[in-house]
Amino acid sequence: MINKGELFLIPNTIGNDIIDNNIPNNIKFIIEKLDYFIVENQKAARKFIKLVSPNKNQEKLVFFTLNKHTSLFDADTFLKKCLEGESTGLISDAGCPSIADPGSNIVAKAHQLKIKIRPLVGPSSIILSLMASGMNGQNFAFNGYLPIDKAQKIKKIKFFEKKAIKENQSQIFIETPYRNDTLVKDLIKTLSSTTKLCLATDLSLDTEEIVSDSVGNWRNKNLININKRPTIFIIDKG
Template sequence: MMADKRGTLYVVATPIGNLGDLSPRAQEILQDVDLIAAEDTRHSAGLLRHFGITTAMISLHEYNERQQAELLITRCQEGLSVALISDAGTPLISDPGYRVVRQARQVGISVVPVPGPCALVAALSVAGLPSDRFVFEGFLPAKSGARQNRLEQLADETRTLIFYEAPHRLSQTLQAMVEAFGQDREAVVARELTKRYETVHGDSLSALLTWAKQAPEAGRGELVLLVHGAKKKQDAPRQEALKVLLPLVAALPLKQAVALATEITGFKKNHLYQLALELRATQED
């Protein structure tokens, strides 16, 4: 038996496809808690049945979360332990649960993560795109105008972009990305991760659009879209400072050139001095 878990809210990750990805710890907690709050009890019933878990469930979805949050908080305050799960993956990541977790923390209930599968992390780990910096955008707006507007706002984002998308909108979204990011931007479509027909397909946005239109399977199943970040643009203030410094450093002593450049540009003196040193070193080479 596990240690006492009374009055605790567990946020439990469940498989995104392969049932073997439910951790032994997650199985134990789901078996031992007093109540499981599931996004869709009918969907989760199959998962629990597979592992022989008989814990009672209640539904917690986007339409009833406000009401159910109060109930769950009350149950935890009464000393019961509750597990929060979504249909697949880690709860709260484009899934319900935020209000429950926030309210639980606000009233001092212990909230414990039980980590596991997450589609965006799984996709990023195999996409071959830069993973040191990334931004998760979730689902784009369903309406074309709002979707295009959001993508245009992200056009200069240098971090890897990660989106979830509905299968039937794959082609429309790729077309919108071509228009917002350019046809040559590298991207990856990851679909049906951990499942039988898992596919991770990378190419330029224009090539991916062609593939999506021609391959019937492209728009089936759960999708993660990953897009390479934009190339970093030259730092405009730096270019302006260099433009002013270049003739001054060539004609004047370093300190005098920096002092004049500071007056002209209004930039910080230390920053300009460092740039002037770089210029002087280049001229001496």
């Protein structure tokens, strides 16, 4: 019987290409021994591999492209090498695979196939922002993107505020960067003045800004410019 390979969940940087500041050394050793990778974007994955392991020969590497359209049939194909004894790495475009990113279906399929899962330590913008927010880290929820439609978005903001208050639960969400400024204005206008709001922007970069305050105080601030800058939004009861 062939011993199965393992599925390594490999964190990527979250905007900072200075590997030593973001990626643990053991990831370099793991990447150097792998030839098969499941990735969101091959070009981005090759760049990351080059940063982590500059001398690795990439000509022999095999990439399987993962996105929201990936089916269970694709997952079977992507994990075939693990069943044949070759370990495979799963890399997201930024941060940790399967967390607010594609990949959970691959991991679920690997469990079904009794393939050992090896999650590796690395940066997560969701966790970093919550750590730095001063908000409830015992009970929290990540809610992804808010609706684009303004009326639906306002409705959702009110829903999450009520949930934060009723359940004492920090509510975390994200937005497409070019819509950040609009979302901030909607949050400040819609939320109660006592509700807490944190903006965590450009995490891990030299331009990193993390500001957490009551909405009432936010209304009296000169708002920081977060347009087109990756940002995590968190609200919590005051």
